[in-house]
Amino acid sequence: xxxxxxxxxxxxxxxxxxxxxxxxxxxxxxxxxxxxxxxxxxxxxxxxxxxxxxxxxxxxxxxxxxxxxxxxxxxxxxxxxxxxxxxxxxxxxxxxxxxxxxxxxxxxxxxxxxxxxxxxxxxxxxxxxxxxxxxxxxxxxxxxxxxxxxxxxxxxxxxxxxxxxxxxxxxxxxxxxx
Numbered sequence: 749x750x751x752x753x754x755x756x757x758x759x760x761x762x763x764x765x766x767x768x769x770x771x772x773x774x775x776x777x778x779x780x781x782x783x784x785x786x787x788x789x790x791x792x793x794x795x796x797x798x799x800x801x802x803x804x805x806x807x808x809x810x811x812x813x814x815x816x817x818x819x820x821x822x823x824x825x826x827x828x829x830x831x832x833x834x835x836x837x838x839x840x841x842x843x844x845x846x847x848x849x850x851x852x853x854x855x856x857x858x859x860x861x862x863x864x865x866x867x868x869x870x871x872x873x874x875x876x877x878x879x880x881x882x883x884x885x886x887x888x889x890x891x892x893x894x895x896x897x898x899x900x901x902x903x904x905x906x907x908x909x910x911x912x913x914x915x916x917x918x919x920x921x922x923x924x925x926x
Contacts, residue, residue: 785910785911787812787822787860788813788822789813789822789823790806790813790822790823790910791823791824791825792825792827793825793826793827795825795827796827796830798827798899801899801900802825802903804903805900805906811911812907821861822860822861823859825857825858825906825910826856826857826858828855829855830855831852831854833850833851833852834850835848835851837876846879847876847877848876848877848891849874849875850875850876850877850895851873851874852872852873852895852898852902853870853871853872854869854902855869855870856868856869856870856906857869860913869906869909871902871909873898873902875894875897877891
């Protein structure tokens with residue numbers, strides 16, 4: 749009897765989530781995934797540490813064919829700069845740091861081959877991280893994981909912003925940042 753009630757409650761929860769339109773990221777179709785892009789193939793230039801995350805995000809999106817070999821891509825995404833910062837966010841009464849703000853910034857440009865001027869893309873992500881001298885090794889690993897997560901999120905945001913590029917020759921195309 750308990751098993752039956754548990755199964756009914758589980759089905760009710762699942763039914764409620766699907767009724768409200770909930771979807772896991774990257775699953776199914778959403779408005780941003782079905783929106784057509786103003787180009788069909790993309791080459792990534794100078795991606796640095798963002799290369800793997802960008803390739804994964806582009807494969808997951810599925811609307812763009814990407815080619816890292818200098819070929820006939822419709823657009824070129826160039827990562828100009830990546831910056832990692834670690835700012836002090838909180839200090840204890842004794843003067844010890846107890847919280848940091850991790851900041852990851854990416855400056856990129858996207859240039860379609862039929863356009864003259866590249867369009868700038870800027871992304872800045874922030875994460876807070878508590879800190880304690882007693883667990884230094886654990887906090888170093890936590891910082892590495894947070895930075896990796898920020899790289900993946902920046903790559904996903906870059907791919908999502910590509911969908912909002914105006915069509916070539918449109919009036920919005922001149923000097924506007926997506």
